Amino acid sequence: MNTHKREIQGVVVKRSGDKTVSVLVTRSVLHPKYHKTVKKFKKYLVHDERNEVNVGDTISALECRPLSKTKSYRLNTILARGVE
Structure with a gap:
């Protein structure tokens, strides 16, 4: 079984719901x-359980099971806060 999870890093551009x-x-x-x-x-959709991320933040996300049709990543850490 493949236990390796892909990790992505990027900038939050929108709070989508x-x-x-x-x-x-x-x-x-x-x-x-x-x-x-x-x-x-x-662009990827990332699950943010506690709604703690804002637009402009740089985050790291880990791949997980599909949470919806287009959402398959969970928030890992917030690397840097944005300007807002």
Whole structure:
């Protein structure tokens, strides 16, 4: 059985309903043809049980069982507080 859980780090861009936040994860990849570093973005929905995260915070989230149709990550730690 695979016990390794994926971990993502990103910035909270939206509080989407009760106990849910939308997190923008940025990663840098090398373009295959032009050999230039390009930023790639993806948004994930993260479960925040205590509603303690605000927009602008940098968080870490762990993969878990599906909590809804699109939500499969739980809040792990808050790495940095945002400007708000």
